[in-house]
Amino acid sequence: MSWSRAEVQALATRAARGAGAPAAQAVHFGRAAALHLARGRPASEVSQALAALPEGPVLRLPLALQRLRRAGGGDEIDTGGLPDLARSYVETLGMPLTIREVSPDALIVSPTKTAPLPDPGRITGCEALIAEMTELAAHTLVPESDVSRQAGAGAGVTDTD
Amino acid sequence: MKDLVTPPQMPLRPTGTVMRLARMGAMFPTRLSFLRTLLRRLARERVEVVRPVWSICAQGYGHAVYTLSLGGHRYSLVAVATALPEAARTDRVIAEAWDTAYVLYDGVPDAGEIARICATAPRQEAARFTERDLVLSRANKSVRLFDHVVGSLRAGRQPDPAEVQKTGYLMRTTAVYGNGKFGIADRAAIAARPGLSGPFMAEMLTVWLIRHFTHDLAEHMGGGTLDPAIKRHLGIGNATGLGMAPFLVTHPVLLNNWMAARETALARVRAVPALEAEQVAQLTALATRAAGHLAEWQVPDTAHQARIDQLRSAWAGVASRITPEMCAAPRPLDRLFRAAATGGPDLEELTVALLLEPFGALVDDLAEGMADPFDPPPEQTTHTDKLRARLETAFAWALGRDYDTPEHCRRFWYVSAAKQEPRLGDRFAEPGAALESPLDVARRVAALHAALPDKRTPVLEFLDAHPEHLFAVERVEMAAAYPYAEIRDNLIAADCLPIDLLRCKLSFFGAAKFDPKSDLWTRITLFQGAPLAEEVATRRDHGWLPVLQA
Secondary structure, three states: OEEOHHHHHHHHHHHHHHOOOOHHHHHHHHHHHHHHHHOOOOHHHHHHHHHHOOOOHHHHHHHHHHHHHHOOOOEEEEOOOOHHHHHHHHHOOOOOEEEEEEEOOEEEEEEOOOOOOOOOOOEEOOHHHHHHHHHHHHHHEEOOOHHHHHHOOOOOOOOOO | OOOOOOOOOOOOOOHHHHOOHHHHOOOOOOOOOHHHHHHHHHHHOOOOOEEEEEEEOOOOOEEEEEEEEEOOEEEEEEEEEOOOOHHHOOOOOOOOOOOEEEEEEEOOOOHHHHHHHHHHHHHHHHOOOOOOEEEEEEEEEOHHHHHHHHHHHHOOOOOOHHHHHHHOEEEEEEEEEOOOHHHOOOHHHOOOOOOOOOOOHHHHHHHHHHHHHHHHHHHHHHOOOOOHHHHHHOEEEEEEOHHHHHHHHHOHHHHHHHHHHHHHHHHHHHOOOOOOHHHHHHHHHHHHHHHHHHHHOOOOOHHHHHHHHHHHHHHHHHHHHOOHHHHHOOOHHHHHHHHHHHHOHHHHHHHHHHHHOOOHHHHHHHHHHOOOOOOOOOOOOOEHHHHHHHHHHHOHHHOOOOOOOHHHHOEEEEEEOOOOOEEEEEOOOOOOHHHOOOOOHHHHHHHHHHHOOOOOOEHHHHHHHOHHHHHHHHHHHHHHHOOOOOOOOOOOOOOOOHHHHHHHHHHHHOOEEEEEOOOOOEEEEEOOOOOOHHHOOOOOOOOOOOOOOO
8 A cells, every 4th residue: 555645744743743742843743754754764763753752853853953954954963863764854854955874863964065855756665654653643633522513514504405 | 038027016915904814704716716727727728628438327327537638748537426315415524425526537547447436436535545546526416406407408498597596506525635635646746747736726627627527417317408608607516614724724835825926916906007998898897797796696694695785785886986087097906996995804805806807917927926835944033032023023913812711712623533524612611622733823922922031042942941832933933934824813712713714715716605604614616607618718708706697
């Protein structure tokens, strides 16, 4: 089975929220996770990042991007032990950057004139992670009740006009 | 060679005026609306729609395929019609069966692909789709009108124009899914393609083809041919609920680009120094047509009908101002606009739509800037004092209220476990507020403001200690670069009307005949009066606020 990037991004965002990430950090994680998986990088790093919530790389890496942008694209990034996911975060900026892994905990990022990598295609081969994220995302859903059903848009009308 | 000179323009309307919910809830379709952009493209390319497959039984069930070429690519609509028990017919997201289902396919499907789509499309969200599937949709019959049209054709006569006018469509779409939903292609796959690069172009193309299918289906079942004027007035209905509302909050750059294009267009036409006789005649004709459209626009909701009635009356005053004398004065359109602006949002926004209509040469290029390309990110603030200054400038409207009081926080947006239907709850009467969706931008920015330290501090140091404020920091930083990105109202206030968000977005689609069923959802009509497939290359009138002339 294959997934679109957009649906994985939306799912990863909700999963991060379900696991306790603040709203903006969840959005950044969703973008990075979808790009990460589309590039065929290890699903295990996405899973580890989610498991570390409500602390860990999902909270720290968006701030590292803020720092990187303020530094004009040149900085050392603390990967929190997830170098490929950190690389994916950096690549979501869409900036021409050279990224070098100096250790599992650090990336050196510097500006370059080389164009960013082309947009990757669809996502395959991560069924277990999709299932895990679906379960976490479910924590953001409000259980159905008669009251909420009746308050939903479209309730209580005849549709055969 | 393209003229790169920017036309003169008047000042843009202030964001504090334009970005209010009540104003957004008064918007009308314009020539910059997405379906109009699509129709111009279809006309320019002289697109021809062919129907290579028609496998529909006498009862109207089966499938059909339509194909066309656009921008050097082939696309096909696969339409699947099935029997739907009356008890299962509902427009809500929580529905599980529909009269018809559709896929806009990338290319021309072979028999295997058609069979796959026939098996999956009727299941909608319960099925999985592929990267060849660009858009997924479904539609239910307007049973009363559909039966009337088919019955009339069977009896050898045309449908009653009054009935056609009353409903305006044979079917209503209840969802039009794009951008990767349920496994369909990502928007990125088509975003650079000529003809589909603008926002929602693939979705608009799908809906236009669905309309064509509904006409064919009724004629097939009725055994007759509809009069072109009646057929043209049969658009496509749509039922839209809260699912559409969060989009404008979660896509602030896109919202900015849409609004900025429309406001720039208005500023350009207001700067037109003088009108030619043909333009005056066109404006007069369009104002008369708008009056006819308002007369046709009847809704059951008494409050909304009262607004329409008031607008009808006020519109007569605007139309009467379009005289040779007025048009001979300097900057006549600006004068007309300023006169209308004293009459309230409904009158002003209808006037905006009117003023743009005859001036395609002046404004149509702005449609090219309405997508959301990878613009450079907004400038970041280094220290909290600068962040505070920016916040107090751009978000003054969000400050100074107590978000703990029921009037300012009664509503909460959430997603229901029931088919992930977006809903709006009462914080003080319903469970679930702890799982609230982050649409409370005003409250979050106010909380950031309260949390900012008195002492000048690096923003990163502040965020290290308070990561929960990153959302608000990013919204504030965005505001300087994208002035129309933010809806300047509190979306969790007790008096927030989601219907205003819906109307704003739907007007950008090109919707008309808004028919609110509550504060939470509305029915609308798309492509009513628009060219039929067989005349899209030749018919110049693209159906702005159409009137049935049967």
